[in-house]
Amino acid sequence: xxxxxxxxxxxxxxxxxxxxWRHPDxxxxxYTSLDHWIxxxxxxxxxxFSAMFLADTLGTYEAxxxxxxxxxxxxxxxxxxxxxxxxPAMAAATTDLAFGVTxxxxxxxxxxxxxxFSTLDHLTGGRIGWNIVTSALDSAARNFGRPQQLDHxxxxxxxxxxLEVCYKLWEGSWADDAVRRDKAGGLYAEPxxxxxxxxxxxxxxxxxPHLAEPSPQxxxxxxxxxxxxxxxxxxxxxxxxxxxGAPSRAALRRTVDNLRTALAEAGRDPASVPxxxxxxxxxxxxxxxxxxxxxxxxxxxxxxxALALMSGWIGVDLSRYRLDDPFExxxxxxxxxxxxxxxxxxxxxxWTIREIAAWCGIGGLSPVTTGAPEAVAxxxxxxxxxxxxxxxxxxxxxxxxxxxxxxxxxxxxxxxSGRHPARYPPGTFREKLxxxxxxxxxSHPAAAFRFP
Amino acid sequence: xxxxxxxxxxxxxxxxxxxxWRHPDxxxxxYTSLDHWIxxxxxxxxxxFSAMFLADTLGTYEAxxxxxxxxxxxxxxxxxxxxxxxxPAMAAATTDLAFGVTxxxxxxxxxxxxxxFSTLDHLTGGRIGWNIVTSALDSAARNFGRPQQLDHxxxxxxxxxxLEVCYKLWEGSWADDAVRRDKAGGLYAEPxxxxxxxxxxxxxxxxxPHLAEPSPQxxxxxxxxxxxxxxxxxxxxxxxxxxxGAPSRAALRRTVDNLRTALAEAGRDPASVPxxxxxxxxxxxxxxxxxxxxxxxxxxxxxxxALALMSGWIGVDLSRYRLDDPFExxxxxxxxxxxxxxxxxxxxxxWTIREIAAWCGIGGLSPVTTGAPEAVAxxxxxxxxxxxxxxxxxxxxxxxxxxxxxxxxxxxxxxxSGRHPARYPPGTFREKLxxxxxxxxxSHPAAAFRFP
Numbered sequence: 030x031x032x033x034x035x036x037x038x039x040x041x042x043x044x045x046x047x048x049x050w051r052h053p054d055x056x057x058x059x060y061t062s063l064d065h066w067i068x069x070x071x072x073x074x075x076x077x078f079s080a081m082f083l084a085d086t087l088g089t090y091e092a093x094x095x096x097x098x099x100x101x102x103x104x105x106x107x108x109x110x111x112x113x114x115x116x117p118a119m120a121a122a123t124t125d126l127a128f129g130v131t132x133x134x135x136x137x138x139x140x141x142x143x144x145x146f147s148t149l150d151h152l153t154g155g156r157i158g159w160n161i162v163t164s165a166l167d168s169a170a171r172n173f174g175r176p177q178q179l180d181h182x183x184x185x186x187x188x189x190x191x192l193e194v195c196y197k198l199w200e201g202s203w204a205d206d207a208v209r210r211d212k213a214g215g216l217y218a219e220p221x222x223x224x225x226x227x228x229x230x231x232x233x234x235x236x237x238p239h240l241a242e243p244s245p246q247x248x249x250x251x252x253x254x255x256x257x258x259x260x261x262x263x264x265x266x267x268x269x270x271x272x273x274g275a276p277s278r279a280a281l282r283r284t285v286d287n288l289r290t291a292l293a294e295a296g297r298d299p300a301s302v303p304x305x306x307x308x309x310x311x312x313x314x315x316x317x318x319x320x321x322x323x324x325x326x327x328x329x330x331x332x333x334x335a336l337a338l339m340s341g342w343i344g345v346d347l348s349r350y351r352l353d354d355p356f357e358x359x360x361x362x363x364x365x366x367x368x369x370x371x372x373x374x375x376x377x378x379x380w381t382i383r384e385i386a387a388w389c390g391i392g393g394l395s396p397v398t399t400g401a402p403e404a405v406a407x408x409x410x411x412x413x414x415x416x417x418x419x420x421x422x423x424x425x426x427x428x429x430x431x432x433x434x435x436x437x438x439x440x441x442x443x444x445x446s447g448r449h450p451a452r453y454p455p456g457t458f459r460e461k462l463x464x465x466x467x468x469x470x471x472s473h474p475a476a477a478f479r480f481p
Numbered sequence: 482x483x484x485x486x487x488x489x490x491x492x493x494x495x496x497x498x499x500x501x502w503r504h505p506d507x508x509x510x511x512y513t514s515l516d517h518w519i520x521x522x523x524x525x526x527x528x529x530f531s532a533m534f535l536a537d538t539l540g541t542y543e544a545x546x547x548x549x550x551x552x553x554x555x556x557x558x559x560x561x562x563x564x565x566x567x568x569p570a571m572a573a574a575t576t577d578l579a580f581g582v583t584x585x586x587x588x589x590x591x592x593x594x595x596x597x598f599s600t601l602d603h604l605t606g607g608r609i610g611w612n613i614v615t616s617a618l619d620s621a622a623r624n625f626g627r628p629q630q631l632d633h634x635x636x637x638x639x640x641x642x643x644l645e646v647c648y649k650l651w652e653g654s655w656a657d658d659a660v661r662r663d664k665a666g667g668l669y670a671e672p673x674x675x676x677x678x679x680x681x682x683x684x685x686x687x688x689x690p691h692l693a694e695p696s697p698q699x700x701x702x703x704x705x706x707x708x709x710x711x712x713x714x715x716x717x718x719x720x721x722x723x724x725x726g727a728p729s730r731a732a733l734r735r736t737v738d739n740l741r742t743a744l745a746e747a748g749r750d751p752a753s754v755p756x757x758x759x760x761x762x763x764x765x766x767x768x769x770x771x772x773x774x775x776x777x778x779x780x781x782x783x784x785x786x787a788l789a790l791m792s793g794w795i796g797v798d799l800s801r802y803r804l805d806d807p808f809e810x811x812x813x814x815x816x817x818x819x820x821x822x823x824x825x826x827x828x829x830x831x832w833t834i835r836e837i838a839a840w841c842g843i844g845g846l847s848p849v850t851t852g853a854p855e856a857v858a859x860x861x862x863x864x865x866x867x868x869x870x871x872x873x874x875x876x877x878x879x880x881x882x883x884x885x886x887x888x889x890x891x892x893x894x895x896x897x898s899g900r901h902p903a904r905y906p907p908g909t910f911r912e913k914l915x916x917x918x919x920x921x922x923x924s925h926p927a928a929a930f931r932f933p
Contacts, residue, residue, distance in 0.1 A: 063569060120515060241562055
């Protein structure tokens with residue numbers, strides 16, 4: 030089985046390596062330019078990456094020091110531009126690379142979102158995926174007229190209905206044979222093969238029909254990152270691919286096992302859903318050069334930025350602690366796996382907040398593999414073998430050197446070992462991933478809404 | 482003064498010439514392909530068009546025969562894909578052409594819309610404009626959970642507040658000097674120069690700050706098409722350019738006069754706001770060839786499609802009349818100017834519904850000028866001189882032959898007469914239009930919200 034390789038990026042100056050935008054080789058501050066993204070897409074396609082995976086957020090971190098100031102200072106997920114609008118230009122410059130785009134099901138209306146993804150599926154020739162998220166930040170909620178986010182359960186209830194609306198629009202509104210484009214007969218589309226969806230639910234009322242004609246994949250490839258119990262069952266029901274993050278093999282193995290169990294409970298073949306894990310690679314022709322590179326990068330990592338990032342994630346203001354406090358004293362359930370990862374790296378040692386901020390300075394809480402290309406390839410294979418994942422969302426220390434090094438040095442090694450394809454499989458994103466047709470399988474819940 | 486030339490198009494098979502998608506030379510059915518749009522953008526840039534002006538709708542026509550079926554049959558504004566997503570790929574393939582995109586202020590949340598336009602302003606280097614509309618179709622309202630559209634007055638009340646939210650985000654949230662990108666000092670943006678907007682109004686509550694850093698133009702160039710009294714006063718207050726449509730010189734002159742009066746009443750220099758009018762040109766090297774071309778095109782025009790289009794516009798089901806009924810018997814206020822235009826063309830004659838459907842088959846109700854290049858150029862100049870407009874939103878009979886003929890035949894004539902620039906003026910869309918800076922002038926209502 031080939032390893033799934035995605036590039037994990039965000040339309041912002043600083044994604045998962047706070048402070049690294051200051052590195053002389055880093056081009057992150059060019060994120061507002063089309064050429065920056067087109068060049069990156071071409072690079073990834075040269076390395077036959079499966080997809081560019083774009084994160085997004087609709088609010089600004091404010092947990093650290095109870096202020097948005099650290100996010101602004103470090104360009105940390107703010108400013109952030111719309112990720113969907115990067116896709117068309119990158120699609121025009123590539124032929125096979127897919128694009129997995131994060132869009133929240135919390136604030137945009139599903140009728141508009143469904144048309145956007147249909148449009149992109151058309152324009153990319155079926156190379157689009159949707160990373161479904163429910164926004165967790167109160168600062169995002171306040172941008173959309175709510176004093177705070179919906180509670181966790183209600184967010185997912187609403188997301189379930191949101192997906193139902195999208196499925197009805199994508200799969201159920203236009204029959205496969207609705208569009209005729211019959212110039213001689215003067216029939217663009219046959220009206221009897223198009224129907225409204227007339228959705229009336231708890232959260233949405235949407236009449237339809239869908240405004241977009243059927244696109245190559247109809248429903249975009251569905252990615253989801255479900256960590257909580259409810260998130261897992263949501264992912265188990267809907268996701269075609271699952272994205273996870275865990276800093277240690279043990280934590281990742283547990284996450285993967287829980288997800289495979291949830292998939293089985295949802296009546297799906299647990300092996301049929303690829304799971305990709307966040308990971309960062311620093312590589313160079315030799316081990317020593319790779320270590321030098323890492324040391325150089327670490328010199329640009331921002332402790333303050335890392336603390337702001339972690340505070341945002343765990344919802345705890347780490348500025349209330351002293352930097353030399355043991356990290357395990359921080360009161361949060363969300364940092365268990367980080368503590369565990371640190372302990373695994375050096376059993377018995379007590380790690381301070383300062384030290385974990387340093388850990389988090391490159392690639393966030395994801396594991397960082399540093400080494401010569403062969404060693405990196407071996408290590409990635411070992412992560413797969415020991416945790417049951419199917420591939421990686423690769424983050425970077427330096428944009429776009431991190432991806433360039435990987436493409437030029439590691440990809441040839443993976444290709445030689447038969448774990449990376451020498452050319453792209455044919456077809457849409459879904460066909461490339463699963464080797465079957467461009468549409469969702471009949472067993473997927475969306476299929477229940479298909480035009481009869 | 483150069484004539485403003487925009488290309489008026491829509492992300493759909495059939496825009497203003499129902500039936501013409503069936504013409505052998507017509508490529509409209511390729512609207513789902515990126516190359517189709519990139520080629521068109523390059524063609525327009527070769528002709529130094531000011532902008533590609535993209536229409537949009539969020540519902541489907543259903544007035545004619547009380548059914549959506551005619552719209553589907555003729556691909557008439559349905560199916561329709563998202564227009565904003567065309568822009569990035571076209572921007573990457575051009576350097577000066579601007580993009581004026583229609584987005585409704587009725588259904589999308591202003592926080593998301595503001596970020597989308599900021600993103601596009603960044604990615605295009607300041608070549609983006611927004612055609613502000615308030616959706617008028619009940620079928621659109623039903624797609625967004627409302628049984629019918631808001632009434633006319635409330636739509637505009639809401640749009641006023643909508644713009645206020647956008648202005649606060651675009652103009653007032655980030656100071657000009659907020660973004661430092663100071664690698665040495667480790668300061669991406671200075672927090673004290675960024676502020677929330679804390680908007681609390683009748684329709685929206687939006688905290689901010691804006692997620693996007695300041696873009697070249699901040700606020701996109703504001704286009705508006707206001708026909709009603711309220712629409713006119715809205716346009717007079719906000720619009721930097723106004724888009725109108727009228728089939729006769731007399732009707733257009735009246736529309737323009739009313740708008741100039743409204744601009745003066747709003748305290749603005751009436752001459753400072755360019756007005757562009759919908760117009761269709763059919764040209765060929767000789768007058769006879771142009772007439773042949775028009776006759777050929779007319780053979781593909783769809784009477785049924787034209788009746789569906791007109792029914793949608795005037796909100797009257799024309800299928801309830803006989804085709805040989807006099808058009809003036811149709812009970813609608815919205816068709817006065819059409820009747821007037823027909824009467825002007827042939828005073829005293831009684832036009833039937835069938836005849837006006839034929840009129841409407843090419844370019845909708847907009848005037849069609851057919852002729853050799855010099856005659857077309859003279860005619861366009863005469864429309865400007867006799868009505869007070871500043872340019873045209875050019876529609877087409879055949880995609881993209883209509884624009885190709887214009888660029889290759891008429892543009893050189895206009896250029897020779899000094900009414901069309903031999904090269905683009907420098908700068909952003911706004912700078913090209915007005916020769917001043919990239920930002921809105923201090924006299925515009927948006928300027929009141931600027932960061933102090």
